[in-house]
Amino acid sequence: MKKYLLSFALAFVSLTAFAQADYEKAMTEKIAKIETSKTAEDYTALANDFHRIAGKDENKWLPFYYAAFANLQKGRALMREGKMQELDFIAGQAQKYIEAASHVAPTDNAEIHLLTKMMYSLRMMVNPQERYMTDGAKAAEELKKAEKLDPSNPRVALIKAEDTYFTPEQYGGSKTKGIEQFKDALAKFNAYTPKTSLDPNWGKSEAEYFISQAKK
Known part of the structure; x- marks a missing residue:
């Protein structure tokens, strides 16, 4: 048995x-x-x-x-x-x-x-x-x-950058400030390690894209 x-x-x-x-x-x-x-x-x-x-x-x-x-x-x-x-x-x-x-x-x-x-x-x-x-x-x-739960999360920084970049200036947005926030997001992506290989890790390429566009 x-x-x-x-x-x-x-x-x-x-x-x-x-x-x-x-x-x-x-x-x-x-x-x-x-x-x-x-x-x-x-x-x-x-x-x-x-x-x-x-x-x-x-x-x-x-x-x-x-x-x-x-x-x-x-x-x-x-x-x-x-x-x-x-x-x-x-x-x-x-x-x-x-x-x-x-x-x-x-x-x-x-x-x-x-x-x-x-x-x-x-x-x-x-x-x-x-x-x-x-x-x-x-x-x-x-x-x-x-942001309160995970202030170092690069996707939080990325979405904040998007909001700033795409919001019209008369409503508080700014493409210049948005680019600076994309740079902050990219720095966080470079320092970030997901908990597992399956955990969320998207967004870095978007931050890189906007930063590269600003250099043109």
Whole structure:
């Protein structure tokens, strides 16, 4: 009986280890596509991939996180194309994944607060004048929470730089100040080490891009 229980336990451990290795391989492959995805279609496919990974183990927060992030990037791609009427729906999709991630993520996760900030900002862009005091205010609050929880997080610095750079000067924005903040973000990226190879590590190339544009 003891030999049977031992064999069962070893088999269970082996299966668990195999499942974890399979999960890490799938996640690594899809995370790599974040940097190469450009179009709304690319991000749709990526969001669907992370959705499928999340469906295999709903106790892991990162697949939900990345599914939300892919949706937000899709929204940004659509925004660049002027398809503002689609942003509410995309933000809603992202919010569902953010909520799913928050249920299983470590308490007070700065990365999730940052995604929530991005989600509210995306909603605001449908009609900035009407939504600045609602979605805009919620976005600002989420950014404050993320910064308080993790002040050295380079993605917090990156999103702050974006806000400064793209906000019109009459509303407190400044491209010059934004570039300085992108430099601060890049310095934080250079000093930053994610907790694991699967943890969020996106954003450095964006900071580098804006800094390089300023030099031209």
